[in-house]
Amino acid sequence: MKQSIYRLCIELTNKKWSSFVLRKFVQSRLSKPFIPGFIRTYKIDTDELQDEIGEYPTLHDFFIRQLKGDARIIQFGENDAVSPVDGLLAETGPISDELEIMVKGKAYSVLEMLGADDKASSYIGGRFGVFYLSPSNYHRIHSPVDGTVLNRWSLGRHSYPVNDSGLLYGKAVLAKNYREITELQHRQGKVAVVKVGAMFVNSVEYVNESDIWRQGEEVAYFTFGSTVILLFEKDKFQFLGSKSVPREVKMGEKIGNFIE
Template identity: 55%
Template sequence: MIRTFYRLLIELTNGRWSSSILRRFARSGLSRFIIPSFAKIYHLNQDEMEKGLHEYPTLHDLFVRTLKKEAREIEQSHNSVVSPVDAVIEDVGTIKESSEIVVKGKVYSIKEMLGDHERLTKYLNGTYMILYLSPSHYHRIHCPVVGTVTKQWTLGSKSYPVNKWGLKYGVATLSKNYRVISELTTEFGHVAVVKVGAMFVNSIETTHKGTQLKKGEEMAYFSFGSTVVLLFEKGIFQIASFIQTPHDIKVGEKIGVLSK
């Protein structure tokens, strides 16, 4: 019963009013009373949290928790790409010349996702990767490469669920949802980190300062489960051979390499 309640309110909600109520509740002191059951239902790893469970004053604070410094090791090979999030890699593939990708049997437009035709061109015939975060995951987003943020922009006004059901049955969730896009320039080429909001709360907060980012450096956080889409310029990315979707991954783990 409790699990069903959480799924309805946190994973499946897509109404404006219900999402607004959820957001207010999650940020209120009342929500602290459900933190123990939430942690139990979603099997949160309390050993890696920076604080003890009783130290989080609201459910929102638990969602955006930070981890102990030693909890995630960042793979530091010169040309490696690491996972920016704790997530499930749901899909990887080639961006068609038409800018389309197919995820869970649905067609999405990278052109619509980026909303910038000039920047789109370099990604045609490149690679995309979809990383889904559930409510159980650590919600901070880290930089997957060493690079310079050349542009950061926001698109969309509404957000619908981006779990596997939302991807399969939703209305172009990846390319229409509220999203914050960061384009990075590396010595190998361009990488776009598309942070896709879940539900109407549009809760993506940017945390990095400046434009120079190290691999593994924090970029932003989600307040609720959501999705990150990585886009790689044509010909620069090769996925790690051991990754077969769906694949559980953690921040800092190698997902592939870049080459010129």
């Protein structure tokens, strides 16, 4: 019953008109007075900001804020992968032979997530990592590795919450939400970077149209944040075994290495 009520409420609110109203408000100057309260509510470290608080004309501009150049250190390594975002590394684990991953005790289909057999089959038996961004996080996305862009595509029309309630009661949100996928060719194997939209606003804006991604380089940002999922091929990558999951990570922090 609780699950049914949750889904009904989300279906009623997550429509084109509500998305339009929310987007227009946060992108208007009417939202500027809400920035100080947003900072206090989410305890955002203003010392990291590239600009002064008063220089952000809207709440949206603050939400997609950039950081000072020295705010993050890229732990670069040719055989390493780094976190593409600030957020919670919520789950890591194997991709089953049936192309499923387990997140919060629920199975998600990698085939459904990527949309086609020829795209998903490369990741049978591989590894995955799920990075959840809360409203407090820096919402720009960076490349986890050095790589060449093999393909880029988008799937899905609507987005539902990807918080704990959304993962528990939603309809396979990680595989069904609006998502932008970029597949990279690292010298040690392929990596899929799946950028999952959040409730109301299905927008991932690219800032790098190049076919070459450099580790730590900014490539995109969430207009309203959500989740990034990394997929690695079988026997190609291992996450750090010395650190627990879930845990908070910063963009540029090493999360694992390719197996030579």
